[in-house]
Amino acid sequence: MINQLEDIVNQSYNKLYAYAFRMIGNHHDTEDVLQNAILRACTKIDQFQENSKLLTWLYRIITNECYRFFEKIDKLPLIRITEDLGMSERTFFEDIHYIPEFDDALIMDEMREKCLQAFLKCMPKNQRICFLLKTCLDLKNQEIGEIMDISADNVKVTLFRARKHLKSLFEMRCSLIDPEKPCKCHLWIKFMKDNHLPIPSGYMQPKTELLKQEYFKNLSLLKKIDYLYTVEAKCDRDDFIKNLKKLTEVL
Known part of the structure; x- marks a missing residue:
């Protein structure tokens, strides 16, 4: 059975990582959560x-491990700032x-990551879990029900x-979805620079901005959202498996 578990982790690592990251919001804790969850699975196999x-x-073990990192916010940072x-x-x-300056393009994606994470944190916990199990892992409703201990209905x-909640958040302000909306990533960068706020270090995604624009042309709103919620694993899968094997040897 341990061998089957190892095969699953090897085959599904990217999906598991994306799911945990969207639940938690940062790469460091995501690696810890995945490691702890898989070790727990090994000891309770x-x-x-x-x-x-x-x-x-x-999936259920990973979900339970993510619970202690859950954070809920009542207002988006933008709303708090404009109200003040x-x-x-x-x-x-x-x-x-x-x-926009040339260097700004390097941090656009990370700005969007933070924005998307804020949207997620505005959602009730059960909606966030349910949405991510479907979006990141593409599970059937029956499987999601087993993980969340609720019925398929x-x-x-x-x-x-x-989806309705998330759609309304995007439609209300995001210029990436609707160019006429006021919230634009490069303006956020300017605001953060002017107010000496920490700016993401920046990294380039494999997909270029031009490819993203072409990709978005023929997609519905929810398809755009699903695409934006794709996340690249920071920890290489092979390195992760090697570290995990070292830890399981002492169990």
Whole structure:
């Protein structure tokens, strides 16, 4: 059974990583959560009941391990800032006069990561889990229900509410979805620079901006959101497996 678990981790590592990252929001804790969850699965493998899939059982362990990192926010940072300044979001961005610099392109994706993570943190916990299990892992409703301990019908309702919630957040302000909306990544960069706020270090995604624009042309809103929620693993899969094997040797 341990060999089967190892095969699953090897085959599904990128999906597992993306799911945990979207639940937690940073790469360092994601690696710790995955490692702890898989070690827990190894030590409790004799408790696995074969009336469910081993992969579904592992997802549930990872979900439970993520719980202690959960964070819920009532307002997006943008809303808090504009309320403090006593102005609308559109006025806030219109007052920032800035032409993007070349270096800004290097940190755009990471800015979007932080923005997307903030949207997720505004969602109720059950909606966030349900949405990510479907989006990151492409699970069936029955499988999601087993992980969350709810019925498949309840999963369907929760997914509908989660997508509606997320869609409204994007449609309300994101210029990446609608160019007419006020919230633009390069203006956020300008605001953070002017106010001496920490700016992401920046990294280049394999997909170029031009390819993204072409990709977005023929996609619906929810497809765009699904695409944006793709995340590249920071920890190389082979290195992760090697480290995990070292730890399991002492169990």
